[in-house]
Amino acid sequence: MSNDVLFEIKDLEVSYGAIAAIKGISLKVHKGEIVAILGANGAGKTTTMRTISQLLKAKAGSIRFKEHELTNLPAHKIVKLGISHSPEGRRVFGILTVEENLTLGAFSQSKLDRKTLAWVYDLFPRLQERRKQLAGTLSGGEQQMLAIGRALMSNPEMVLLDEPSLGIAPILVKAIFKQIKEIAKSGVTVLLVEQNAKAALKLADRGYVLDVGKIALSGTSAELLASEKVQEAYLGKKN
Amino acid sequence: MDIFLQQLANGLTIGSMFALVALGYTMVYGVMRLINFAHGDMVAASAFVGLTIYTHVTGQATSLAAVVAIFLLSAVVMAVLGVVLERVAYRPLREAPRLSAVVSALGASLVIQNGIMLIWGPRMRIFPELVPQVYWDFGGVVISLIQVIILVLSLVLMIALYLFVEKTRIGAAIRASSIDQDAARLMGINVNSIIALIFIIGSSLGAVGGLFIGLYYRGITFNMGWQYGLYAFVAAIIGGIGNIPGAMLGGMLLGLFNAFIAGYVSSTWADAFTFILLIVILIIRPTGILGERVAEKV
């Protein structure tokens, strides 16, 4: 198993000024896996994702992707290596059209790959219907589809998804999670952050539970779903 | 009617100069949310740089080739200075509170102004007559060759800029960076390079504006950047700061407004009326004419 490790974080520490947000976490992602990072609000999930993308700088530790050490790279170089990031809160370019957003997703590529665009439209047909519409006029769920689609446009090997279910109608959450499964099936490795632990673990192969900047628990999805700790903390006792 | 047409022509001329300068304010604001108060002084510096190039480089020639060379060289010099300005005065303060950058901008403005005074002296200098004094008289309405050149060249530059920003890949990266820098980085956009590019474009357009000011008004002084910079800044606000077509529109409107006040009221009142206009627009439309952004749904 160890020689197909695609991505590995070791002893990562991240601070905001004097306040430590990530206090030494380690995790691994194998090629082709869906790995979930779970945890309550404020646990440090988004901080971890932003540090992977180098929007935040690590205080200590290493982040390796294939043969590359990421911690000393500028943020704009990460996507070129094959990691793209659909950020928390979606962060679509609201005053640009859907298609302009998707085109920007391919900025790191030498040219726009029509096949990838067709695939994204296939995954999320609503985006195609609304491709001339300004992204800011889409519903929250549609914006989330756009954020994921935009992240796929660079043909990444691994995609970081930060809370794709946040503030979205349940029916759309279901649709989006189904398409995340499709994305993984197509060979893209997925690192997924969620507060919605049950939905995430149904989708993921493995998971890590983050608790105030430390990994409290890790295991396969089945193990985590069965664990009492997870049931108490995230699933509500009887669920 | 004569006054109207005459002031229309004059207004479009000064309006295009305001617009060229306003673009520098608005583009920097768009990406950095910073008012580059030094921009007006950069514009003034460009007129002096053009004067020196005319005297020492192109050998006081007024051939078309020499004039083109003066414009290109001045634009290059100002573009380089613009990049230096960003590196020295703004980049170190990117993460600092907003007020620090504003103070730094005011400081840079003073440094450039005093720099011009030290190099070229405190007295008014006369900008060379690079364009022959040709006038056309249309039944009382007089239009000069300089006015035509200023208007046409400004329009060409503005259309080129608009197409660049709207239609090219780098233009899309500029727009993305002005909406959300972190999201732009996630797309692989080097936001630092985009900011440098913004200073290059803004400063070279400002350079052309500065040369136009020299050509049109002839007298140039070390502190004139304050006045023209202020007009251009007001133009950018009127159009909606951060909005590129807004700066073009704002510049033209302000130029016309100024010319009509000068024509129908009095030129000594033009400044006061300009600020009344600014206040009225800010009350009616605080975001400027084109400054409305689509609200993002949560």
Ligand SMILES: Nc1ncnc2c1ncn2[C@@H]1O[C@H](COP(=O)(O)OP(=O)(O)O)[C@@H](O)[C@H]1O
């Ligand atoms: N920009 C910031 N400045 C200071 N503290 C922050 C900032 N962003 C997040 N934090 C703190 O870091 C911790 C982890 O936050 P975050 O990574 O956003 O958690 P999660 O995504 O798991 O909800 C929280 O205590 C939060 O208050």
Ligand SMILES: [Mg+2]
């Ligand atoms: Mg979060």
